[in-house]
Amino acid sequence: MSTNKKSVALVTGAAGAIGRAIARNIAAQPGFELILLCRNENKAEQAVAEIQQATGNIDVGYELADLSSQASIAAFAERWQGSLHVLVNNAAVTPRSREETAEGIERQFATNVLGYFWLTRALTGRLKESAPARVINVASYWAGDLDLNDLEFKHRAYHNGEAYRQSKQADRMLTVAFAERLKPYDISVNACHPGDVNSRLSNDLGFGGHESPDEGAATPVWLATHPVGAERTGKYFEHGQERTCPFGRNRAVVEALYERCLWY
Ligand SMILES: NC(=O)c1ccc[n+]([C@@H]2O[C@H](COP(=O)([O-])OP(=O)(O)OC[C@H]3O[C@@H](n4cnc5c(N)ncnc54)[C@H](OP(=O)(O)O)[C@@H]3O)[C@@H](O)[C@H]2O)c1
Numbered sequence: 001m002s003t004n005k006k007s008v009a010l011v012t013g014a015a016g017a018i019g020r021a022i023a024r025n026i027a028a029q030p031g032f033e034l035i036l037l038c039r040n041e042n043k044a045e046q047a048v049a050e051i052q053q054a055t056g057n058i059d060v061g062y063e064l065a066d067l068s069s070q071a072s073i074a075a076f077a078e079r080w081q082g083s084l085h086v087l088v089n090n091a092a093v094t095p096r097s098r099e100e101t102a103e104g105i106e107r108q109f110a111t112n113v114l115g116y117f118w119l120t121r122a123l124t125g126r127l128k129e130s131a132p133a134r135v136i137n138v139a140s141y142w143a144g145d146l147d148l149n150d151l152e153f154k155h156r157a158y159h160n161g162e163a164y165r166q167s168k169q170a171d172r173m174l175t176v177a178f179a180e181r182l183k184p185y186d187i188s189v190n191a192c193h194p195g196d197v198n199s200r201l202s203n204d205l206g207f208g209g210h211e212s213p214d215e216g217a218a219t220p221v222w223l224a225t226h227p228v229g230a231e232r233t234g235k236y237f238e239h240g241q242e243r244t245c246p247f248g249r250n251r252a253v254v255e256a257l258y259e260r261c262l263w264y
Contacts, residue, residue: 013091021217112167176248179234
Protein backbone atom coordinates (compact mmCIF):
# COMPACT_ATOMS: atom_id res chain seq x y z
CA MET A 1 0.00 0.00 0.00
CA SER A 2 1.17 3.50 -0.69
CA THR A 3 1.18 6.09 2.08
CA ASN A 4 -0.68 8.76 0.16
CA LYS A 5 -3.76 10.47 1.56
CA LYS A 6 -6.47 8.62 -0.26
CA SER A 7 -9.98 8.14 1.06
CA VAL A 8 -10.34 4.61 2.38
CA ALA A 9 -13.44 2.65 1.35
CA LEU A 10 -14.28 -0.75 2.82
CA VAL A 11 -16.78 -2.94 0.95
CA THR A 12 -18.21 -6.14 2.44
CA GLY A 13 -19.13 -9.12 0.29
CA ALA A 14 -16.71 -7.70 -2.25
CA ALA A 15 -16.11 -11.03 -3.98
CA GLY A 16 -19.81 -11.28 -4.86
CA ALA A 17 -21.62 -9.98 -7.92
CA ILE A 18 -22.63 -6.51 -6.77
CA GLY A 19 -19.97 -6.03 -4.07
CA ARG A 20 -17.15 -6.65 -6.52
CA ALA A 21 -18.64 -4.15 -8.96
CA ILE A 22 -19.07 -1.61 -6.15
CA ALA A 23 -15.41 -2.04 -5.13
CA ARG A 24 -14.18 -1.87 -8.74
CA ASN A 25 -16.17 1.24 -9.57
CA ILE A 26 -15.03 3.07 -6.44
CA ALA A 27 -11.42 1.98 -7.08
CA ALA A 28 -11.70 3.36 -10.62
CA GLN A 29 -12.30 6.86 -9.28
CA PRO A 30 -9.31 9.00 -8.34
CA GLY A 31 -8.28 9.20 -4.70
CA PHE A 32 -9.63 5.94 -3.27
CA GLU A 33 -7.95 3.08 -1.45
CA LEU A 34 -10.12 -0.05 -1.24
CA ILE A 35 -10.40 -2.74 1.40
CA LEU A 36 -12.40 -5.78 0.30
CA LEU A 37 -13.84 -7.49 3.38
CA CYS A 38 -14.47 -11.11 2.41
CA ARG A 39 -14.76 -14.50 4.08
CA ASN A 40 -12.97 -16.60 1.47
CA GLU A 41 -9.27 -15.87 0.88
CA ASN A 42 -9.08 -17.34 -2.64
CA LYS A 43 -12.05 -15.30 -3.81
CA ALA A 44 -10.66 -12.20 -2.10
CA GLU A 45 -7.28 -12.59 -3.84
CA GLN A 46 -8.98 -13.05 -7.21
CA ALA A 47 -11.18 -10.00 -6.68
CA VAL A 48 -8.21 -7.83 -5.67
CA ALA A 49 -6.21 -8.93 -8.74
CA GLU A 50 -9.16 -8.34 -11.07
CA ILE A 51 -9.89 -4.88 -9.65
CA GLN A 52 -6.23 -3.80 -9.69
CA GLN A 53 -5.91 -4.91 -13.30
CA ALA A 54 -9.19 -3.34 -14.42
CA THR A 55 -8.60 0.01 -12.72
CA GLY A 56 -4.81 0.37 -12.51
CA ASN A 57 -5.32 1.24 -8.83
CA ILE A 58 -2.78 -0.67 -6.74
CA ASP A 59 -4.28 0.54 -3.46
CA VAL A 60 -6.72 -2.37 -3.32
CA GLY A 61 -6.35 -5.00 -0.62
CA TYR A 62 -8.45 -7.44 1.34
CA GLU A 63 -9.24 -8.48 4.88
CA LEU A 64 -11.03 -11.59 6.07
CA ALA A 65 -14.00 -11.83 8.41
CA ASP A 66 -17.13 -13.91 8.84
CA LEU A 67 -19.80 -11.23 8.90
CA SER A 68 -22.37 -13.54 10.44
CA SER A 69 -20.19 -13.77 13.56
CA GLN A 70 -19.94 -11.07 16.20
CA ALA A 71 -16.66 -12.56 17.42
CA SER A 72 -15.14 -12.50 13.93
CA ILE A 73 -16.21 -8.87 13.37
CA ALA A 74 -14.82 -7.86 16.76
CA ALA A 75 -11.51 -9.59 15.96
CA PHE A 76 -11.33 -7.84 12.59
CA ALA A 77 -12.02 -4.42 14.11
CA GLU A 78 -9.36 -5.02 16.74
CA ARG A 79 -6.80 -6.19 14.17
CA TRP A 80 -7.44 -3.73 11.37
CA GLN A 81 -6.19 -0.23 12.17
CA GLY A 82 -6.44 2.66 9.80
CA SER A 83 -8.61 5.45 8.49
CA LEU A 84 -12.07 4.71 7.18
CA HIS A 85 -14.05 7.20 5.11
CA VAL A 86 -16.59 4.95 3.37
CA LEU A 87 -18.15 1.76 4.73
CA VAL A 88 -20.35 -0.19 2.31
CA ASN A 89 -22.35 -2.91 4.07
CA ASN A 90 -23.29 -5.26 1.24
CA ALA A 91 -22.63 -8.92 2.20
CA ALA A 92 -25.80 -11.00 2.47
CA VAL A 93 -27.13 -14.53 2.13
CA THR A 94 -30.50 -16.17 1.74
CA PRO A 95 -30.21 -19.91 2.44
CA ARG A 96 -33.18 -21.91 1.21
CA SER A 97 -33.69 -23.70 4.50
CA ARG A 98 -33.31 -22.31 8.01
CA GLU A 99 -29.73 -22.43 9.25
CA GLU A 100 -28.05 -21.17 12.39
CA THR A 101 -24.57 -19.73 12.70
CA ALA A 102 -21.94 -21.10 15.08
CA GLU A 103 -23.16 -18.42 17.50
CA GLY A 104 -26.68 -19.91 17.31
CA ILE A 105 -28.42 -17.15 15.34
CA GLU A 106 -30.60 -17.64 12.26
CA ARG A 107 -28.18 -17.07 9.39
CA GLN A 108 -30.02 -14.41 7.37
CA PHE A 109 -30.69 -12.28 10.43
CA ALA A 110 -27.10 -12.77 11.59
CA THR A 111 -25.50 -11.87 8.24
CA ASN A 112 -27.89 -9.45 6.60
CA VAL A 113 -28.92 -7.48 9.69
CA LEU A 114 -26.58 -8.08 12.63
CA GLY A 115 -23.57 -8.21 10.30
CA TYR A 116 -24.34 -4.63 9.16
CA PHE A 117 -25.17 -3.60 12.74
CA TRP A 118 -22.08 -5.11 14.38
CA LEU A 119 -19.67 -3.91 11.72
CA THR A 120 -20.99 -0.34 11.75
CA ARG A 121 -20.73 -0.22 15.54
CA ALA A 122 -17.30 -1.86 15.57
CA LEU A 123 -15.97 0.68 13.05
CA THR A 124 -17.74 3.78 14.37
CA GLY A 125 -14.60 4.94 16.17
CA ARG A 126 -12.60 4.68 12.95
CA LEU A 127 -15.31 6.55 11.02
CA LYS A 128 -15.40 9.33 13.64
CA GLU A 129 -11.62 9.78 13.51
CA SER A 130 -11.75 9.95 9.70
CA ALA A 131 -14.89 12.10 9.34
CA PRO A 132 -16.44 13.35 7.18
CA ALA A 133 -17.38 9.76 6.50
CA ARG A 134 -20.24 7.75 5.03
CA VAL A 135 -21.97 4.45 5.57
CA ILE A 136 -23.94 2.90 2.70
CA ASN A 137 -26.25 0.01 3.52
CA VAL A 138 -27.09 -2.09 0.48
CA ALA A 139 -30.71 -3.07 1.09
CA SER A 140 -33.49 -3.78 -1.40
CA TYR A 141 -36.85 -2.59 -2.64
CA TRP A 142 -37.99 -6.13 -1.92
CA ALA A 143 -38.52 -5.59 1.81
CA GLY A 144 -41.27 -5.92 4.40
CA ASP A 145 -43.19 -8.01 6.92
CA LEU A 146 -40.67 -7.57 9.73
CA ASP A 147 -41.80 -9.33 12.91
CA LEU A 148 -40.02 -7.82 15.90
CA ASN A 149 -41.20 -10.72 18.04
CA ASP A 150 -39.79 -13.38 15.74
CA LEU A 151 -36.70 -11.96 14.04
CA GLU A 152 -35.12 -15.40 13.77
CA PHE A 153 -38.09 -17.39 12.46
CA LYS A 154 -38.31 -19.48 15.62
CA HIS A 155 -42.11 -19.30 15.79
CA ARG A 156 -43.00 -19.02 12.09
CA ALA A 157 -42.30 -21.42 9.27
CA TYR A 158 -39.06 -20.32 7.60
CA HIS A 159 -39.22 -19.21 4.00
CA ASN A 160 -36.06 -17.68 2.61
CA GLY A 161 -37.89 -14.96 0.67
CA GLU A 162 -39.77 -13.87 3.79
CA ALA A 163 -36.63 -13.90 5.92
CA TYR A 164 -34.82 -11.95 3.21
CA ARG A 165 -37.56 -9.30 2.91
CA GLN A 166 -37.55 -8.91 6.69
CA SER A 167 -33.76 -8.52 6.73
CA LYS A 168 -33.82 -5.84 4.06
CA GLN A 169 -36.58 -3.93 5.88
CA ALA A 170 -34.40 -4.10 8.99
CA ASP A 171 -31.41 -2.73 7.04
CA ARG A 172 -33.53 0.23 5.96
CA MET A 173 -34.83 0.84 9.50
CA LEU A 174 -31.39 0.61 11.09
CA THR A 175 -30.11 3.11 8.52
CA VAL A 176 -32.42 5.68 10.12
CA ALA A 177 -31.30 4.70 13.65
CA PHE A 178 -27.60 4.96 12.80
CA ALA A 179 -28.07 8.18 10.80
CA GLU A 180 -29.49 9.94 13.85
CA ARG A 181 -26.73 8.65 16.12
CA LEU A 182 -23.85 9.46 13.76
CA LYS A 183 -25.01 12.81 12.32
CA PRO A 184 -23.30 14.84 15.10
CA TYR A 185 -19.99 13.27 14.06
CA ASP A 186 -20.33 14.21 10.37
CA ILE A 187 -21.02 10.63 9.34
CA SER A 188 -23.88 10.07 6.90
CA VAL A 189 -25.77 6.79 6.73
CA ASN A 190 -27.95 5.96 3.73
CA ALA A 191 -29.61 2.84 2.34
CA CYS A 192 -30.25 1.85 -1.24
CA HIS A 193 -31.59 -0.77 -3.58
CA PRO A 194 -28.74 -1.75 -5.90
CA GLY A 195 -30.21 -3.37 -9.01
CA ASP A 196 -31.63 -6.73 -10.06
CA VAL A 197 -28.47 -8.70 -10.80
CA ASN A 198 -27.90 -12.38 -11.47
CA SER A 199 -26.04 -13.73 -8.44
CA ARG A 200 -25.86 -16.58 -5.97
CA LEU A 201 -28.17 -14.58 -3.72
CA SER A 202 -30.77 -13.75 -6.37
CA ASN A 203 -30.69 -17.36 -7.63
CA ASP A 204 -31.34 -18.62 -4.10
CA LEU A 205 -34.41 -16.38 -4.06
CA GLY A 206 -35.56 -17.85 -7.38
CA PHE A 207 -34.71 -14.76 -9.45
CA GLY A 208 -32.33 -14.13 -12.32
CA GLY A 209 -31.61 -10.44 -12.80
CA HIS A 210 -31.89 -8.11 -15.78
CA GLU A 211 -29.20 -5.62 -14.78
CA SER A 212 -25.42 -5.97 -15.02
CA PRO A 213 -23.30 -5.92 -11.84
CA ASP A 214 -22.06 -2.45 -12.85
CA GLU A 215 -25.65 -1.23 -13.16
CA GLY A 216 -26.43 -2.81 -9.81
CA ALA A 217 -23.42 -1.08 -8.27
CA ALA A 218 -24.23 2.37 -9.66
CA THR A 219 -26.39 3.69 -6.81
CA PRO A 220 -24.16 2.48 -3.94
CA VAL A 221 -21.10 3.84 -5.77
CA TRP A 222 -22.84 7.18 -6.31
CA LEU A 223 -23.70 7.36 -2.59
CA ALA A 224 -20.11 6.45 -1.73
CA THR A 225 -18.44 9.00 -3.99
CA HIS A 226 -20.83 11.82 -4.97
CA PRO A 227 -21.45 14.81 -2.65
CA VAL A 228 -25.10 13.73 -2.34
CA GLY A 229 -23.99 10.79 -0.20
CA ALA A 230 -22.56 13.21 2.38
CA GLU A 231 -25.33 15.82 2.13
CA ARG A 232 -28.20 13.42 2.75
CA THR A 233 -28.47 11.07 5.69
CA GLY A 234 -31.03 8.56 6.90
CA LYS A 235 -32.46 8.28 3.38
CA TYR A 236 -33.28 5.47 0.98
CA PHE A 237 -32.36 5.50 -2.73
CA GLU A 238 -33.21 3.48 -5.83
CA HIS A 239 -31.52 3.97 -9.20
CA GLY A 240 -29.94 7.25 -8.18
CA GLN A 241 -33.19 8.72 -6.83
CA GLU A 242 -34.25 9.29 -3.25
CA ARG A 243 -37.45 7.36 -2.49
CA THR A 244 -39.88 7.67 0.36
CA CYS A 245 -39.26 4.81 2.75
CA PRO A 246 -42.16 3.80 4.98
CA PHE A 247 -39.98 1.70 7.27
CA GLY A 248 -38.18 4.56 9.01
CA ARG A 249 -41.30 6.55 9.82
CA ASN A 250 -42.23 4.87 13.09
CA ARG A 251 -39.27 5.88 15.25
CA ALA A 252 -40.50 3.80 18.20
CA VAL A 253 -40.32 0.64 16.09
CA VAL A 254 -36.95 1.68 14.64
CA GLU A 255 -35.59 2.15 18.15
CA ALA A 256 -37.12 -1.14 19.29
CA LEU A 257 -35.28 -2.94 16.48
CA TYR A 258 -32.00 -1.19 17.37
CA GLU A 259 -32.45 -2.24 21.01
CA ARG A 260 -33.22 -5.83 19.96
CA CYS A 261 -29.99 -5.93 17.93
CA LEU A 262 -28.09 -4.79 21.02
CA TRP A 263 -29.29 -7.88 22.87
CA TYR A 264 -27.09 -10.13 20.78
N1 LIG B 1 -28.76 -9.47 -6.81
C1 LIG B 1 -29.85 -8.74 -6.73
O1 LIG B 1 -30.70 -8.74 -7.64
C2 LIG B 1 -30.10 -7.86 -5.51
C3 LIG B 1 -31.28 -7.11 -5.46
C4 LIG B 1 -31.50 -6.31 -4.35
C5 LIG B 1 -30.56 -6.23 -3.34
N2 LIG B 1 -29.42 -6.97 -3.42
C6 LIG B 1 -28.45 -6.85 -2.33
O2 LIG B 1 -27.15 -6.69 -2.87
C7 LIG B 1 -26.18 -7.22 -1.95
C8 LIG B 1 -25.19 -8.11 -2.71
O3 LIG B 1 -25.90 -9.20 -3.25
P1 LIG B 1 -25.37 -10.01 -4.53
O4 LIG B 1 -26.55 -10.18 -5.43
O5 LIG B 1 -24.13 -9.40 -5.06
O6 LIG B 1 -25.08 -11.41 -3.85
P2 LIG B 1 -23.83 -12.43 -4.00
O7 LIG B 1 -23.23 -12.38 -5.36
O8 LIG B 1 -24.35 -13.74 -3.52
O9 LIG B 1 -22.78 -11.83 -2.99
C9 LIG B 1 -22.95 -11.85 -1.59
C10 LIG B 1 -21.57 -11.71 -0.97
O10 LIG B 1 -21.71 -11.73 0.46
C11 LIG B 1 -20.68 -12.54 0.98
N3 LIG B 1 -21.05 -13.13 2.28
C12 LIG B 1 -22.13 -13.88 2.56
N4 LIG B 1 -22.09 -14.28 3.84
C13 LIG B 1 -20.95 -13.78 4.37
C14 LIG B 1 -20.35 -13.88 5.64
N5 LIG B 1 -20.91 -14.58 6.65
N6 LIG B 1 -19.17 -13.25 5.85
C15 LIG B 1 -18.60 -12.55 4.85
N7 LIG B 1 -19.12 -12.42 3.61
C16 LIG B 1 -20.28 -13.04 3.38
C17 LIG B 1 -20.50 -13.66 -0.05
O11 LIG B 1 -19.26 -14.27 0.16
P3 LIG B 1 -18.76 -15.52 -0.73
O12 LIG B 1 -18.36 -14.93 -2.05
O13 LIG B 1 -17.61 -16.07 0.03
O14 LIG B 1 -19.93 -16.45 -0.84
C18 LIG B 1 -20.62 -12.86 -1.35
O15 LIG B 1 -19.37 -12.32 -1.71
C19 LIG B 1 -26.96 -7.92 -0.85
O16 LIG B 1 -27.03 -7.08 0.28
C20 LIG B 1 -28.35 -8.08 -1.45
O17 LIG B 1 -29.36 -8.11 -0.46
C21 LIG B 1 -29.17 -7.80 -4.48
